[in-house]
Amino acid sequence: MGSVEQLAVVRGFARVCQEGWGQGWHERNGGNLTCLLTDEQVGEARPFFREPGEWAPLTEAVPRLAGRVLLTTATGAHLRNVPGDVAGNAGMVEIAPDGAAWRMVWGFEGGGRPTSEISAHASCLAARRDAGFANASVVYHAHPSNLIAMTLLRSWDDVSLTRMLWRSMAECIIAAPYGVAVAGWITPGSAELAAACRDAMAVGNALVMAQHGVFCCGSDFDDAFSLLHTLDKAAGIYLSARAANGGSDEFANGISVSGLRDIAQRYDLPANPKYLEE
Ligand code: 2HA
Ligand code: ZN
Numbered sequence: 001m002g003s004v005e006q007l008a009v010v011r012g013f014a015r016v017c018q019e020g021w022g023q024g025w026h027e028r029n030g031g032n033l034t035c036l037l038t039d040e041q042v043g044e045a046r047p048f049f050r051e052p053g054e055w056a057p058l059t060e061a062v063p064r065l066a067g068r069v070l071l072t073t074a075t076g077a078h079l080r081n082v083p084g085d086v087a088g089n090a091g092m093v094e095i096a097p098d099g100a101a102w103r104m105v106w107g108f109e110g111g112g113r114p115t116s117e118i119s120a121h122a123s124c125l126a127a128r129r130d131a132g133f134a135n136a137s138v139v140y141h142a143h144p145s146n147l148i149a150m151t152l153l154r155s156w157d158d159v160s161l162t163r164m165l166w167r168s169m170a171e172c173i174i175a176a177p178y179g180v181a182v183a184g185w186i187t188p189g190s191a192e193l194a195a196a197c198r199d200a201m202a203v204g205n206a207l208v209m210a211q212h213g214v215f216c217c218g219s220d221f222d223d224a225f226s227l228l229h230t231l232d233k234a235a236g237i238y239l240s241a242r243a244a245n246g247g248s249d250e251f252a253n254g255i256s257v258s259g260l261r262d263i264a265q266r267y268d269l270p271a272n273p274k275y276l277e278e
Contacts, residue, residue: 017082025142063099116189146235175230178204
């Protein structure tokens with residue numbers, strides 16, 4: 001292995017940044033991405049580690065991730081620039097033995113630091129793993145236009161939003177069987193946002209933040225990216241149908257609740273029954 005950039009996990013990380021940019025989800029320095037590395041991946045990257053930086057606190061401790069290494073985008077980095085210069089726009093941090101802090105061990109060249117959402121990402125991974133999803137490894141935060149537009153139209157809760165997205169196209173319940181949690185307006189980068197992520201990921205793997213964006217958690221890059229992509233596509237269908245319907249979301253046709261139940265049964269989905277009540 002000649003460089004960290006050649007590692008498959010680092011190439012996969014850069015590809016998500018590139019494709020998210022292509023989707024229009026990362027205006028300026030919007031959005032961020034984190035991957036929890038396996039011991040094997042850390043072993044391959046470790047020869048390239050530098051003298052660790054100072055410990056910096058997380059807003060909430062994540063004992064579940066003690067001693068682990070996260071690959072994460074840099075604060076202020078434009079995600080479209082990650083593929084061309086991973087070390088200048090991303091890096092690796094090690095989590096402290098007590099889970100309460102991080103320090104830089106690779107990348108962040110030119111004086112960079114981890115994403116402002118590092119605490120939220122750590123809380124997402126810890127909560128998902130605490131909930132029994134031992135392979136939860138990727139947190140993807142993006143600013144997809146359709147889902148954000150939906151939050152301008154009305155206030156949603158997890159039931160109303162999940163149901164509307166699931167009913168918009170068949171693939172949505174298959175991609176997002178745990179449904180979608182919803183938070184109102186929360187200041188980006190805040191401790192409150194990290195806490196909202198933790199609460200959402202304890203019960204599902206997607207959180208929509210009003211007028212801001214989405215956090216998705218997955219077992220790998222495809223899992224997290226495709227979840228976000230499917231949710232935003234369903235949101236786009238909802239918006240165009242609503243526009244074509246004179247602004248109303250009283251649609252003449254949509255997948256019925258019994259239709260959703262049939263999909264859940266046929267595909268043996270871990271669909272949350274809360275969203276399948278008549
Ligand atoms: O600009 O997306 O949530 C980075 C962000 C903060
Ligand atoms: Zn954001």
